[in-house]
Amino acid sequence: MSLCLQSECRKLLSHKGEHDPYPSSAWAFMGAKDKDKLSKAGFATPRGGAKGAYQNHVLRSNKVIVPYERFRQAPLESYEDGYVIRLFPYQYFDGPGKVKADFSLPGAPQIGINAFVLYRTHDQLVSLPPLPEWRIRSLALNGQPVSERIAGAVDSGEFVLRIAALGAYAARIEGPPQGIFAPEYATENTNYLAKCMLAWLTAHTVDSPYVAAQAHHLQIILQEAGLFHPVEWEAMGLLRSGHTSCPLCMKHIKYAELHDQISFAEENSLLNASEQVENSTRSTVVNLFHLVPLTYSDIEHIPQNVAWGHAICNTKLGQRKCYPLAELISEGAKVGIVDETGVISTFGWIAQNLEMIRSPAGAVWIRIVEDHLSAEEQATIADFLEQYREQ
Ligand SMILES: [Zn+2]
Numbered sequence: 001m002s003l004c005l006q007s008e009c010r011k012l013l014s015h016k017g018e019h020d021p022y023p024s025s026a027w028a029f030m031g032a033k034d035k036d037k038l039s040k041a042g043f044a045t046p047r048g049g050a051k052g053a054y055q056n057h058v059l060r061s062n063k064v065i066v067p068y069e070r071f072r073q074a075p076l077e078s079y080e081d082g083y084v085i086r087l088f089p090y091q092y093f094d095g096p097g098k099v100k101a102d103f104s105l106p107g108a109p110q111i112g113i114n115a116f117v118l119y120r121t122h123d124q125l126v127s128l129p130p131l132p133e134w135r136i137r138s139l140a141l142n143g144q145p146v147s148e149r150i151a152g153a154v155d156s157g158e159f160v161l162r163i164a165a166l167g168a169y170a171a172r173i174e175g176p177p178q179g180i181f182a183p184e185y186a187t188e189n190t191n192y193l194a195k196c197m198l199a200w201l202t203a204h205t206v207d208s209p210y211v212a213a214q215a216h217h218l219q220i221i222l223q224e225a226g227l228f229h230p231v232e233w234e235a236m237g238l239l240r241s242g243h244t245s246c247p248l249c250m251k252h253i254k255y256a257e258l259h260d261q262i263s264f265a266e267e268n269s270l271l272n273a274s275e276q277v278e279n280s281t282r283s284t285v286v287n288l289f290h291l292v293p294l295t296y297s298d299i300e301h302i303p304q305n306v307a308w309g310h311a312i313c314n315t316k317l318g319q320r321k322c323y324p325l326a327e328l329i330s331e332g333a334k335v336g337i338v339d340e341t342g343v344i345s346t347f348g349w350i351a352q353n354l355e356m357i358r359s360p361a362g363a364v365w366i367r368i369v370e371d372h373l374s375a376e377e378q379a380t381i382a383d384f385l386e387q388y389r390e391q
């Protein structure tokens with residue numbers, strides 16, 4: 001079995017029909033539920049929701065919104081499908097009609113060209129109103145207005161309204177969605193390869209209804225892209241003894257967990273999570289998992305960084321890197337308990353930056369708050385504790 005590779009085609013050699021660099025035929029052997037889960041993994045999650053002028057239910061390879069406060073750190077040149085900078089009125093104006101001096105400097109965002117202003121409240125609209133010549137953002141294709149962001153559609157206008165109703169004031173939702181959440185961006189090619197990776201891992205879950213031979217097309221696509229490294233995946237924790245595993249807790253992932261919904265008890269612990277998606281139905285037990293968190297500074301939805309992991313583990317991990325055991329052993333340090341006589345019993349390895357400890361038996365400790373007290377504050381606490389003990 002080998003790939004066609006004509007015009008970068010990833011279909012199998014001597015295939016019928018047109019060449020295709022991104023053929024879904026590689027996972028055609030899967031059931032509808034699995035295909036659906038893969039396709040969702042290729043979509044940007046509407047985390048900010050419509051109120052941030054974000055676009056829902058679209059592929060990751062789409063125009064992104066870069067918040068002005070992230071503009072300097074975002075990898076702008078990597079957004080192959082375009083970007084637009086979002087500013088709040090207070091970021092752009094010093095007062096009514098008074099644009100901040102920063103925006104006349106070279107390289108500053110230009111409203112209406114590569115940036116827009118988002119109004120979220122009636123109050124903002126009154127206190128820092130749009131400039132007289134500004135228009136609501138709109139989309140056009142060949143000069144004709146369109147309502148969807150389709151290929152070739154061009155944005156114009158300077159501002160967008162996402163204002164909720166307040167007392168006697170009605171809601172005002174004007175201007176189309178401007179793009180997706182930038183940290184979720186992926187090019188069409190990386191998005192496709194990430195899907196291949198996830199499909200391969202689906203086929204290798206415990207009790208999966210598929211056999212390894214069915215995943216062979218996926219394997220050669222990943223091999224061709226230099227991405228097929230099962231031994232490395234074992235060291236990274238997304239595979240264990242040939243079966244898919246959760247990179248955080250290292251438990252094997254059962255096929256059914258890809259589709260079973262989490263229990264109500266587990267759901268309660270997810271409600272606190274910042275990643276909880278608005279209006280979403282209950283989460284499945286196992287979800288898309290990024291080994292390195294998605295950030296504004298890099299593009300991290302890449303095949304080398306995706307796995308299937310427990311929704312609960314994802315929540316516990318938060319915006320932290322999931323350090324593999326192998327990495328802690330090779331780069332971290334041993335940690336142990338010192339008893340009264342000075343005897344040390346080691347029980348795990350800690351990351352160099354002290355963010356995570358793992359035991360070889362699977363336990364994980366995560367630092368949830370960093371050191372932040374001054375020497376003076378620490379001394380005050382030490383004094384208090386001394387008095388407290390004496391009482
Ligand atoms: Zn072909």
Ligand SMILES: [Zn+2]
Nearest residue numbers: 246249310313
């Ligand atoms: Zn887990």
